[in-house]
Amino acid sequence: MHQQTETTLHRSVVRENPYQPHMARIVRVYNMVADNYLFTLRFVDEQIAGTFTHRPGQFIMLSLPGTGEAPISISSSPSRPGVLELCVRRVGRVTNALYRCRTNDLVAIRGPYGNGFPMEELMGKNVLLVAGGLGIAPLRSLLWYAIDNRGRFENITVMYGARTPQDMLFRDELVSLVGRTDLTCLLTVDEDPGGDWKGHIGLLPQLFDYLAIRPERTCAAVCGPPVVYRFILKRLLDLGFTKDRILMSLERRMRCGVGKCGHCSVGYKYTCIHGPIFTYWDAINLPEMI
Amino acid sequence: MKILKLEKGKLDLFASVVQQFGEVHAPTEHEGKFSFKRLNSWSEARLDYNRTVLPPRKYFLPPRETLFKYREATGYVPATEDLEKRVVLFGVHACDIHALNILDEVFGKGYLDPYYLTRRKNITIIGIDCTPDEHCFCRSMRADFAETGFDLFLKDIGDHYLTFVGTARGDDMVIATGPLFSEVTHSDIVEYKRRSSQKCDTFKLDLEIRDLPEIFELEYQADIWEELGEKCLSCGNCSMVCPTCYCYDVADEVKLGSHDGDRVRLWDSCLFATHALVAGGENFRKTRSSRIKFRFYHKQRGFVAEYGRPSCVGCGRCIEACPVGINIVGVINRLRGVEHASTD
Incomplete structure (x- = not known):
């Protein structure tokens, strides 16, 4: 009888292994700005490629065989399945190895992981996305999900700030949204050394001057470097947003993605399974969160 | 629960039969310290040990294990070689069994860790009684008696061990050794209860865990964390020896x-x-103070929120292993505002 149990468990290592990465092919490498590429990936296994889905705000564990594994947020929307888009800055060992890859090279992926944005909470409400710099990476998934399911949301507003026009991620795509009538897209750059930026110049919080929003019917999703949180959170509170209506996406060191390895723990929560999307209320209550 | 008794003099006989359930590992002595090791002969076993340097965790979550083999042609292939090995851990203390039950919560809930x-x-657990020494505080952590998590548990009642049968496999072991076991008598029960309450009185360390999560929240900014940060060497000894x-x-x-690995x-x-x-720096x-605070906070506050109990069993290993004498019982009693003479 024991023998039978062992065989079952042995099989779980092979078949139901949560750490099992699946091979994926790089189908496109797009140089968005210096040291910030957009990688488009497709699982080699057609069944996985055809069935993989995620919630906006979730992440995957990306393996570069021989180099290691790192958590990367998914920038594409589940409303556009078949491929995964990862907006990756070259900062660490794994991302450096990824930058040496070319189209058709193989990497490995497992996931998706994390809670993602609470879509049932966001549907039927106004959605305000505020991103600074690389913070657009996880929010872009939510943005396109909302656009592709336009009827399920009230007003959609996106505010994005980059240092210069040359640092603006998804620039063409976002600029193309500016003229649309079904959503509001506000873009700004801190400075414009090249002199070719036709939009707003100034810091991200200044975009609030152009905003007409009813906080009681709105959820805000914020992502960016610490300076963004410092100014934007206060601004949102001043506008009357309650702390559980402000969502933020966090970054932590992760080795497992499934709530075991301990690295991503903040206070008494794990970023990988309880997050990476937390409310501002969580952030206040969990030590060392931001 | 099925409870029998085993004559102490027949323990070696029992151990020799138990071999058919797996490679027998037990605490052995080396230069005054104990460690779980494969036995060459039963005489090496030291069931009177106080604590092993490394806890039994090393058998379940080895210090280093291969999860996958990577081959260029096949990608990541799960490594399964070591997993089938059958081991009998003979002589595990109640606190260490509690620790395994805690690890079961972590690795056996949510996403399951198949390794x-x-x-x-595949590893059989035979628990054994112990006598608390000056570092033990398992009673405070409610880990001085194990109700589950073992196949057999041996409790010393003088000439015999009361043997608690915890699993079907434990029962198989008893049956395999058949005539070695006999029925428990009324006087055995009386003796067990006498020894049990006597053991309770021998603990030298004590702490109250009842409202620790609240205390940790209240004292999150306390000076003691800076003080501990100054003292702590960040050597990690305490977590390496922690069950x-x-x-x-x-x-x-x-x-x-090659490209394989x-x-x-x-x-x-x-x-x-x-x-x-994180990548990017x-x-x-x-700071050392933020890290040592995190360790205590996670065990006594964070783990409680997630799993309903602290992830500390009071085995005393971190107290013994700390090169600068940081004592978790002393720290907690200070946070609580109770100075305990024997913890300084």
Whole structure:
């Protein structure tokens, strides 16, 4: 009888292994700005490629065989399945190895992981996305999900700030949204050394001057470097947003993605399974969160 | 629960029969310290040990294990070689069994860790009684008696061991050795209860865990954390010897001159400076004081929120292993405002 149990468990290592990465092919490498590429990936296994889905705000564990594994947020929307888009800055060992890859090279992926944005909470409400710099990476998934399911949301507003026009991620795509009538897209750059930026110049919080929003019917999703949180959170509170209506996406060191390895723990929560999307209320209550 | 008794003089006979259930490992002595090791002969077993340097965790979450083999043609292929080994751990203390039950919560809930769980199934646990020494505080952590998590548990009642049968496999072991076991008598029960309450009185360390999560929240900014940070060497000894610490690192190791390699899992410690470091250089726990605070906070506050009990069993290993004498019982009693004479 024991023998039978062992065989079952042995099989779980092979078949139901949560750490099992699946091979994926790089189908496109797009140089968005210096040291910030957009990688488009497709699982080699057609069944996985055809069935993989995620919630906006979730992440995957990306393996570069021989180099290691790192958590990367998914920038594409589940409303556009078949491929995964990862907006990756070259900062660490794994991302450096990824930058040496070319189209058709193989990497490995497992996931998706994390809670993602609470879509049932966001549907039927106004959605305000505020991103600074690389913070657009996880929010872009939510943005396109909302656009592709336009009827399920009230007003959609996106505010994005980059240092210069040359640092603006998804620039063409976002600029193309500016003229649309079904959503509001506000873009700004801190400075414009090249002199070719036709939009707003100034810091991200200044975009609030152009905003007409009813906080009681709105959820805000914020992502960016610490300076963004410092100014934007206060601004949102001043506008009357309650702390559980402000969502933020966090970054932590992760080795497992499934709530075991301990690295991503903040206070008494794990970023990988309880997050990476937390409310501002969580952030206040969990030590060392931001 | 099925309870029988085993004559002490027949323990070696019992151990020899138990071999058919797996390789027998038990505490052995080396230069005054104890460690779980494979026995060459039963005479090496030291069932009167106080605590082993490393807890039994090393059998379930080894210090280093290969999770996958990477081959260029096949990608990541799960490594299964070591998982089928059948081991009998003979002489595990109640606190260490509690620790395994805690690890079961971590690796056996939510996403299941098949490596840990396969080992847990293949390793037989025979628990044994112990006598608390000056570092033990398992009673305070409610871990001085194990109700589950063992196949057999032996309780000393003088000439005999009361043998609690915890699983079907434990029962198989009893049946395999048949005539060695006999029925428990009324006087055995009386003797057991006498010894049990006597043991309760021998603890030298004590702490109250009832409202610790609240105390930790209230004292999050207390000076004691800075003080401990000054003292702590960030050596990680306390987490290496901890029976419930489960933090691990994962790394890909490439074989020289090839593209093939292994993905390995290695013990890690939240005391290490890189534990909360992310790519790009941001470190969420830069200071030693923030890291040692995190370790205590996670065990006594964070784990309670997630799993309903602290992830500490009071085994005393961290107290014994700390090179600068940081004593978790002393720290907690100070946070609580209770000075305890024997913890300084």
